[in-house]
Amino acid sequence: MDKKEFKDRRMALNISQNDFAKVTEISYRTILRFEQGKTVSSKSVDKIVHVLKILESKPKNENLWWKSHKNSLSGKSQT
Numbered sequence: 001m002d003k004k005e006f007k008d009r010r011m012a013l014n015i016s017q018n019d020f021a022k023v024t025e026i027s028y029r030t031i032l033r034f035e036q037g038k039t040v041s042s043k044s045v046d047k048i049v050h051v052l053k054i055l056e057s058k059p060k061n062e063n064l065w066w067k068s069h070k071n072s073l074s075g076k077s078q079t
Contacts, residue, residue, distance in 0.1 A: 001049060003037045013055050024051045 010020055017035065021028040024047050034040045034048060 003035050006048065006052065007035050009052060009056065013052075015055065020048075020051070023055075024048060 010017070015023075017031045018028050021031045024031075026044050026047055030040050030044050031048070034044070
């Protein structure tokens, strides 16, 4: 996935870089570097792709449902 494709897909979901960083538990700077085509770790890229696919598979609405589901998106169980 190239930087433009990721940015376009993220923006289509109406999610900011900062919010995407929170959901993936990756730093905002890493998301920014990724979108700028700079080097990021393969672990970060895997997380970015994984969470993006999850977000795209869920229904969208104006309430940004993913904010209330960030623990399940990041792989953490809620207790």
